[in-house]
Amino acid sequence: MPDKTHWAASAWGAEASVLALAGVLRLVWVVLVPVAPISDSWAYDILARNLARGMGYGWYPGHPTGTWPVGPSFLYSVFYRFFGFTYTPILVFNLIISLVTILLVMKLAERWFNRGVALLAGLLLALWPVQIEFTSVLGSELLFNVLILCWLAILDLTDWDDWAKVIAAGVVAGFTCYVRPVALLIPAVLCFREVILRRKVVKPLVSMAVVYLVMAAVIAPWSIRNTRDFRHFFLVSTNGRENMWEGNNPTGNGETEALPPEVEHMGEGERELYLGNIANAYIRQHPLLFLGRTVKKAFLLYDHESIGVYWNQPTLLRLYGNRVFRILKVVSDLFWGLALLLGLWGALLVFRKQGIIQATLSIPILLWLYFTGVYSTTVVQDRYHFAAIPFIAVLAGLAVQSFQELL
Numbered sequence: 269m270p271d272k273t274h275w276a277a278s279a280w281g282a283e284a285s286v287l288a289l290a291g292v293l294r295l296v297w298v299v300l301v302p303v304a305p306i307s308d309s310w311a312y313d314i315l316a317r318n319l320a321r322g323m324g325y326g327w328y329p330g331h332p333t334g335t336w337p338v339g340p341s342f343l344y345s346v347f348y349r350f351f352g353f354t355y356t357p358i359l360v361f362n363l364i365i366s367l368v369t370i371l372l373v374m375k376l377a378e379r380w381f382n383r384g385v386a387l388l389a390g391l392l393l394a395l396w397p398v399q400i401e402f403t404s405v406l407g408s409e410l411l412f413n414v415l416i417l418c419w420l421a422i423l424d425l426t427d428w429d430d431w432a433k434v435i436a437a438g439v440v441a442g443f444t445c446y447v448r449p450v451a452l453l454i455p456a457v458l459c460f461r462e463v464i465l466r467r468k469v470v471k472p473l474v475s476m477a478v479v480y481l482v483m484a485a486v487i488a489p490w491s492i493r494n495t496r497d498f499r500h501f502f503l504v505s506t507n508g509r510e511n512m513w514e515g516n517n518p519t520g521n522g523e524t525e526a527l528p529p530e531v532e533h534m535g536e537g538e539r540e541l542y543l544g545n546i547a548n549a550y551i552r553q554h555p556l557l558f559l560g561r562t563v564k565k566a567f568l569l570y571d572h573e574s575i576g577v578y579w580n581q582p583t584l585l586r587l588y589g590n591r592v593f594r595i596l597k598v599v600s601d602l603f604w605g606l607a608l609l610l611g612l613w614g615a616l617l618v619f620r621k622q623g624i625i626q627a628t629l630s631i632p633i634l635l636w637l638y639f640t641g642v643y644s645t646t647v648v649q650d651r652y653h654f655a656a657i658p659f660i661a662v663l664a665g666l667a668v669q670s671f672q673e674l675l
Contacts, residue, residue, distance in 0.1 A: 282387055283374055287367050290394035294363050294403040301404050303355040304582040309406045311336055316344035317353060332497045334506035334536060338490060339446035340408045362403045365414040369658065370394060372417040377662045379424055380631060388665030392607060397600040401576025408447050409654040415444040416451065417658060420631065434475045438482025445487055449504045450642050455479040457638055461629045498537030506536040509544025515565060515647035516547045516558060522565040524649050566644040573604035575651040607664050614663030617670055632659035
């Protein structure tokens with residue numbers, strides 16, 4: 269009979285090899301592609317610097333903002349306070365959470381499926397271009413994903429008391445919403461899952477209520493700040509209704525677009541309410557157009573994956589020229605297309621084996637559907653499917669394993 273200690277060491281060796289590969293690739297990337305923030309990355313950087321200087325969360329003193337969730341900028345501001353205005357600690361942090369993400373995906377995939385799927389999912393993430401490219405980006409994507417996976421790991425991988433899990437999950441969920449409020453409905457989705465699978469109602473509902481109470485306690489200080497500064501209640505950020513408007517207005521196409529000129533001189537709170545009213549009126553007046561556009565946006569959400577190259581564009585063009593920039597975009601899109609096809613095939617395998625209800629309620633498929641639904645009803649661009657990548661990787665690993673078994 270095989271020695272269990274030897275088996276465990278061998279298993280850990282395989283995981284360590286995947287993590288080592290991922291670490292080397294990301295280290296090489298950040299050495300070759302220095303940080304040059306643009307777009308949202310630039311905004312997070314400026315807001316973090318202002319926080320670190322004691323100027324508050326705003327573009328300049330006395331003028332607070334809430335357009336971007338405060339979580340990433342606050343975290344970066346802590347690094348700036350301790351280490352000065354250098355990107356190196358942030359790059360190290362991004363590398364570490366990238367490795368933690370891959371490790372958690374492997375642990376969760378082994379729990380959901382088997383060890384072979386886990387290692388294949390980890391290997392895919394190690395090689396995934398956009399995951400590597402975002403190591404040099406000041407953004408919310410890597411941080412959001414690792415928090416979601418920590419949340420799931422608390423629920424699925426720990427042997428804590430049930431209520432300790434619920435409270436810890438609530439704390440992590442609250443911090444996750446500081447990074448991206450799109451996580452707000454996940455406790456309700458997980459509760460629904462438990463009710464259907466366990467055929468119990470009271471405990472899942474009570475657990476959900478406790479999670480939301482803990483989340484509310486974590487988020488409340490920032491909500492109070494927003495209400496005070498903008499004279500309206502905004503839970504985390506002042507861009508939720510703006511995003512809804514971008515994806516649902518009479519002249520738009522469902523993707524990000526410039527705001528209308530009439531909001532240029534409005535305050536953030538006023539602008540948010542104004543745009544939200546337009547979006548709500550459009551949806552009420554044109555429900556079929558809204559549904560059709562939502563379906564269209566579900567496809568647009570996944571049609572390419574070059575945002576990691578684009579957000580490193582200044583450095584890539586300056587150091588390596590347009591040809592390398594274009595090649596990297598093609599490589600990223602090709603890898604994404606293959607990974608997406610494998611993920612869809614893996615999902616089909618789960619449906620064939622488990623049936624429609626069980627498969628839909630499996631965590632990788634359920635959360636993939638969740639993020640698709642949330643973004644498709646608001647606004648889409650390729651980086652918004654980033655949150656689904658860990659779950660697509662798991663299902664893609666399942667697909668690759670099925671092909672190996674046929675050989």
